[in-house]
Amino acid sequence: MSLIFSVLILGLAVMLSWPLAKGMIWAMCPGGQAGGFRQGLETLFQKVGGPAAVEGQDWKAYCRAMLLFNACMFAVVLAVLSLQRFLPLNPDGKGALEPSLIFHTAASFTTNTNLQHYSGEVSMSYFSQIFGLMWLQFVSAATGLAALAALARGLSGKTEVGNFYRDLMRATFLVLLPLAVVLAVLLVLGGVPMTLEGAATAQTLEGAVQTIARGPVAAFVAIKQLGTNGGGFFGPNSAHPFENPSFFTNLVTCVSIPLLPMACVWMFGRITGRMRHAAIVFAVMAALLMVKVGLAVHFESAPAAAFAGLPVQVTGNLEGKELRFGAAAGPVWGALTTATSNGSVNCMHDSLNPLTGLVPLIGMWLNVTFGGVGVGLINMFIYIIVGVFICGMMVGRTPEYMGRKVETREMKLALLALLVHPLFILGGTALFASTSWGLAAVHNPGAHGFTEILYEFSSAAANNGSGFEGLGDNTVPWNVATGIIMLLARFIPIVLPLAIAGSLAAKKPTPETVGTLRTDTPLFGWVILGSVVFIGALLFLPVAVLGPIAEHLAVAGK
């Protein structure tokens, strides 16, 4: 049954990603005759944006516009969260937020991370949720899609990579919004609340008073899932019965996690005109993802070690899991949500068995097994460039990618982009694991406590947003450190690849010969698979041994 469930989720996502990519091309790269519907929309976007939305931008201007708009996103939401007490749609009278938490939350949602050091139903007004956080869930995902479209145009040889503002509106209104409407309606149908009424008060059957937090949940959850955002309306995210009331809602929200990242690969193939290359990349990503899903389901079918010897029936590990989703739902979701930089959870990752907990960590360390909307493939592009370079060195030829020579400048940028990720994870973990900042926040004893710190930094650097939530991370040092890491880990790996694409596009195309390393063959698939696995293992195996593997061995040894 676990196998059928996993195959069903992945199969549905793969099948839907293909037609979705066609729609994304219609949205992001409009052709069509003047006067047609699509061209009409384009004129509208130009009018809305004004002159700066009309011009064509090279990669530098595109990045400047992206950074400017993202700075506006950050500033607007800083203001919304700071002024929460004075704004409307606050039926439960949520009060002021602590400044470092405001900084952290704004950074988190601007960067598509959605790491949450607060619980939605405790801290946030409906206005903050909808006009602050949900808005960022749309436009941050759109930023990723826009960046990927620009990268693909650059790699297909264009020095003018598009216009950021128009790409952002295309992605928001023509890709994300229609999908969100469909999913939100399905969720409402499945029983997810959608109300502006404040909390309900119930007198329970045994006479206690239960305050039932609710709100405009369905709209929020839809874009949270689709945009690889992952920030929940409630603290426990999609484990909460109001975010995810049934097996059916769990199925559709789980399929919607990898949907757009998968479609992004096909979109990349269509824009660059290299569908066979895209198919190879897709296959590598899918293979890695399937291995992770399989491992997670397998490891989680063992009971929690703490119950050994107690009169408790032996089943899969049920701590932190909801019964209505079935046995495999937690680990499948856990693998998908970290492979795609989503970060929503439907079970508590802190309570996963040690080796199951390693699977989400691997997902975030690699961050390319489909990855975030747009940015997942941008990350993979770095591995591709490195793979191409290594192969070129092995056969003694100047490496090429998409008909352009990859030389020193491109390699410097690629390695820089590759290394910021482990630097933030390992550096942050080292600093906090050796000071009271981290040690005082740890919730579980032994190696698991170290893994909590490691997980938090991996999640911030991968712009993921899930957590080992036992960690007491709503403190000034955690908020500031992970806030800064999220911002840098978001924009450096977008700007540097665009710089590489700009640099490649400025070169003369090299004609393909028999000696050219072809990027559309299974051999090339093995090359990028090797790059991802070996570079990932070199960077992260030591910390994996210190955390989850040490914990597993300690558990197994008793």
Add this chain to the structure above:
Amino acid sequence: MRRANGDIGVFQQVMTAGRVVIVTMAICCLLYGLAILLIGQGLFPRSANGSLVCDEHGNVVGSELLAQGFARPENFWPRPSAVDYNASAAGGSNWSPKNPELRGRGRAMAARLGADSGHALPADLATASGSGLDPHITLAAAKYQAERVAAARGLSVATVTGLLERQAVRPGGALTPEPVVNVLQLNLALNRLGKHHE
């Protein structure tokens, strides 16, 4: 080549960014939010307001989707909750699988429900859910409590077990072989059963 950004100044850039902020917010927050709100409140008002359950006097007694802290012997008990069934601050225990506190809770639940090695406790009654509000227990966990409930209510065990079997559902059909029951609905049904008998 036309120079990009040739005649577009910083002021124009900021104006455009501001306009895109306003338009995206108006459509993605206001219009989208309102549309889903109308669909929810118009077509599914009960679930859109939290699937609240009322007694015969119209008083809200809970939500069908959320667990509440049943502890009396005549009621079926839900799974343990790390947040004491607080539906305004939900959460899990976040205890690691080897955490001694998890073992302590498992032992306490086994003792409370009278489990021993010949009559092991279903694992869902020893573990807290991720939300602390899981409204279900497995059918096995309900049957485990049937004797206590039947005795406390003066019903036959067969009556209670019969009710359990009728209330049990497989949430995902064939994909979730383990049947579950909703604890609140189960206890409400028991209360109704008691009334008929009077």
